[in-house]
Amino acid sequence: MRLLTLVVLIWLVVGAVAAWQRGYFGDSEQNCSTLATVAVTVVAGPLNYAGVNPKIDCEVPQPSR
Template identity: 80%
Template sequence: MRLLTLLVLVWLVIGGVAGWQRGYFGDSEQNCSSLATVATTVVAGPLNYAGVNPQVECEGLPEPSQ
């Protein structure tokens, strides 16, 4: 169990470093798309260095039906 926890922690740290290198943690616009892209980058972890460049587009909140 401790090994799994350590692996997940290292995975997320590598994802955080990738997000930092891409400048996602600087002073930028805070909206759905930017926050989702940062979260996806962190979760992707080492895959960022294998060519994965997650980008998330948000349209905003869905409108209720009439």
Template identity: 70%
Template sequence: MRTGSIGGVIILIWLVIGAIAAGQRGYFDNSEKNCAEAGTIAVTVVAGPLNYLGVNPKIKCTLPQPSK
């Protein structure tokens, strides 16, 4: 039963480290938010400690424009 709570703590620490890495890269400071920025923040947080091993995930996306 303890393995579930230990796994949860490990995942939480992983995500906190990823959020710290995103903050150090200044991703939370930018006032302009779009699809690519939100995606980059998300994958940086999920990458966690891998950010400190040279992983620098970036997301590119375009949203369809409404028809006229």
């Protein structure tokens, strides 16, 4: 169980480093697409260095007037 926890932790740290290297944590627009892209990049982990470049597009419905 400890080994699995360590592997998952390292996987997520590598994903966070990949997101940081792509500049996702900088001063960028804060919206659904940006947050989803950062989350998927972190979860993809080391796959980012194998050519995976996840991008998510989403639209949040606007409130009615």
